[in-house]
Amino acid sequence: NAGVTQTPKFQVLKTGQSMTLQCAQDMNHNSMYWYRQDPGMGLRLIYYSASEGTTDKGEVPNGYNVSRLNKREFSLRLESAAPSQTSVYFCASSGKDRTDSNQPQHFGDGTRLSIL
Amino acid sequence: GQQVMQIPQYQHVQEGEDFTTYCNSSTTLSNIQWYKQRPGGHPVFLIQLVKSGEVKKQKRLTFQFGEAKKNSSLHITATQTTDVGTYFCAGRRTGFQKLVFGTGTRLLVSP
Numbered sequence: 001n002a003g004v005t006q007t008p009k010f011q012v013l014k015t016g017q018s019m020t021l022q023c024a025q026d027m028n029h030n031s032m033y034w035y036r037q038d039p040g041m042g043l044r045l046i047y048y049s050a051s052e053g054t055t056d057k058g059e060v061p062n063g064y065n066v067s068r069l070n071k072r073e074f075s076l077r078l079e080s081a082a083p084s085q086t087s088v089y090f091c092a093s094s095g096k097d098r099t100d101s102n103q104p105q106h107f108g109d110g111t112r113l114s115i116l
Numbered sequence: 117g118q119q120v121m122q123i124p125q126y127q128h129v130q131e132g133e134d135f136t137t138y139c140n141s142s143t144t145l146s147n148i149q150w151y152k153q154r155p156g157g158h159p160v161f162l163i164q165l166v167k168s169g170e171v172k173k174q175k176r177l178t179f180q181f182g183e184a185k186k187n188s189s190l191h192i193t194a195t196q197t198t199d200v201g202t203y204f205c206a207g208r209r210t211g212f213q214k215l216v217f218g219t220g221t222r223l224l225v226s227p
Contacts, residue, residue, distance in 0.1 A: 031213070040125065042204060043159065043217040050213050058214065090158060102147055102208075104161035105215065 002026055006091050006108035013081045013115045021076040021111050023091030030095045032074035033105065034058075034066060036087040043090065049074055081115045088112050120207050122218040130226050135195050137221035139188040139205035146210040148181055148188045153220075154201045195225045 007022045025032065030051045035043040035058075045058030049068040063085060065077045074093075078085060089111045094103040119142045129135055139148065147166045151159040163172055165181035165188060172179045178191045188205055205218040 035217075040219065042122075042219040043206075045214055045216075048214065056213075059216075092159075102164065102166070104149060104164060105151075105159075105206075106161070107158040109158050 004091055004093055004106050004108035006089075006111050008111060009109065010112045011114070013078075013113070015081060015083060015115060017081050017115075018077065018079050019081065020078075021089055021091075021113075022073070023075065023108060024073045025091075025093040025106070026072065027093060027106065028071070028096055029093035029103075029106070030071070031093060031103075032068065033092040033094075034064075034074070034076045035090045035092065036060065036085075037090060037110075038087050046076065046089075083115050086113060086115045120205060120216050120218040122203075122205060122221050124221055125219065126222045126224075128224040128226065129195050131197060132194050135192045135199070135223055137190050137203050137205075137223075139190075139207070139218050141186045141207050141216075143186070143209050145185050145207040147208050148185075149206045149208075149215065150179060150188075150190055151204045151206060151217075152201050153204065157201075159204060192223075195223070197225050197227055199223060200225050 004025045033048040034046040037043050044060050047066040049055045052071045055066050067075045091108045092105040094105045121140050149164045150162040153159045169183045170181040176193045180189045202220045202222045204220045206215040
């Protein structure tokens with residue numbers, strides 16, 4: 001039982017390059033989330049998907065796009081990477097039941113992204 | 117927007133000492149969750165509190181939800197080196213899907 005799987009684990013990009021972070025969960029969860037974690041800032045929500053076919057902006061969506069490809073997969077794309085996007089990115093999922101709002105979130109191991 | 121602050125940002129204790137982290141929200145919460153993140157790891161869910169004034173215990177950890185549902189605390193009795201990590205609270209406003217994470221308290225325990 002893998003839970004939430006993120007790829008890649010590490011990545012170094014040059015300013016202006018694009019890339020997609022992949023996330024997949026095998027827990028049949030309805031909701032999926034992308035967070036970034038910076039020192040002293042906690043976890044900040046970038047985008048989330050309450051259910052298959054829907055996506056919504058979080059606190060810090062600028063510079064990112066997402067795709068909820070199917071129930072299992074939720075990808076995060078950086079179209080033109082900037083040094084300010086250097087961070088650790090976590091994907092999470094929650095909610096087997098229809099009422100997802102009180103379900104705990106399960107996190108992947110994270111992607112450590114550096115942009116030079 | 118909703119803000120969730122935690123204090124202290126960092127605490128260094130000797131093994132066996134107690135530890136408390138406090139979580140304060142600018143808005144009333146429908147529930148609050150606590151997570152622990154070990155160094156280099158990912159956040160792991162610990163517990164959820166829903167009711168006003170609720171207190172829950174997990175071995176040496178005691179979690180409280182304030183009467184006004186705007187604050188919460190996590191108390192660890194007799195810390196151990198395995199308690200090292202960053203503790204996050206995360207609150208959800210009534211009617212909102214999103215969790216807002218606190219800034220976290222990093223705990224270091226010396227043997």
